Amino acid sequence: MAVVAKWMCDRDNSMFDSKKDADAYDKMLELAEQFTELLQRQIPEVDEVKAEEFGIFLAKNKEAIISACKGKTEALAELHEGGDSNVHSLAAEG
Amino acid sequence: MAVVAKWMCDRDNSMFDSKKDADAYDKMLELAEQFTELLQRQIPEVDEVKAEEFGIFLAKNKEAIISACKGKTEALAELHEGGDSNVHSLAAEG
Numbered sequence: 538m539a540v541v542a543k544w545m546c547d548r549d550n551s552m553f554d555s556k557k558d559a560d561a562y563d564k565m566l567e568l569a570e571q572f573t574e575l576l577q578r579q580i581p582e583v584d585e586v587k588a589e590e591f592g593i594f595l596a597k598n599k600e601a602i603i604s605a606c607k608g609k610t611e612a613l614a615e616l617h618e619g620g621d622s623n624v625h626s627l628a629a630e631g
Numbered sequence: 632m633a634v635v636a637k638w639m640c641d642r643d644n645s646m647f648d649s650k651k652d653a654d655a656y657d658k659m660l661e662l663a664e665q666f667t668e669l670l671q672r673q674i675p676e677v678d679e680v681k682a683e684e685f686g687i688f689l690a691k692n693k694e695a696i697i698s699a700c701k702g703k704t705e706a707l708a709e710l711h712e713g714g715d716s717n718v719h720s721l722a723a724e725g
C-alpha cells in the first residue's frame with residue numbers, strides 16, 4: 538500500500554499527478570472563463586454552454602491567439618483544421 | 632488648390648491621412664475577420680453582425696488579450712468597463 542499525492546483543480550474537480558499540471562489546467566480554465574464572460578457581455582443571447590466551450594477553445598489555443606494578435610493572423614485560420622479533440626467532445630451535446 | 636495624399640483601406644473603404652494609420656486599421660480588420668470566423672466556426676448559429684462586432688472588439692483590444700493569454704487574465708475583465716465607443720455604436724442596431 539502507498540499513499541500518492543494528487544492535485545485537484547477545484548474549478549471542476551479535475552485530478553492531476555503533478556502540481557505543475559494542475560496549475561496549468563487551473564490557469565487555462567481561468568482564462569477560458571474570462572473569454573466566455575467577454576463573449577457573453579458582447580453577445581448576451583449566446584448559448585451558455587457554447588460560450589463556455591468557445592472560451593475553453595480560445596484558452597487552449599492561447600499561443601495561436603498571441604501569434605495572431607502580434608501580426609500572424611493566419612495562426613487563427615489554422616486552428617479549425619487541427620481542431621481540439623477535447624473541446625470537440627465537450628461540444629458534442631450542443 | 633492642392634493635391635493631398637490619402638490612404639484607403641479597401642476592406643471597408645475607410646480613409647486615412649497617413650499610410651501608417653491605414654496599415655494599422657487594415658491589420659486590425661484582418662485580425663477581426665479571423666476572430667469572427669473562428670467564432671462562427673465554433674458557434675455557427677451566432678448572429679453574423681454580432682460575430683463581426685465581437686471580432687472587431689477583440690482585435691481593437693488585442694493588447695489586453697495578449698496580456699490575458701500571458702497570465703494577466705484580469706485584463707479581459709477590465710475591458711467591459713472602459714468599453715469601446717466605436718464598437719458600441721456599431722452594435723446599436725443589433
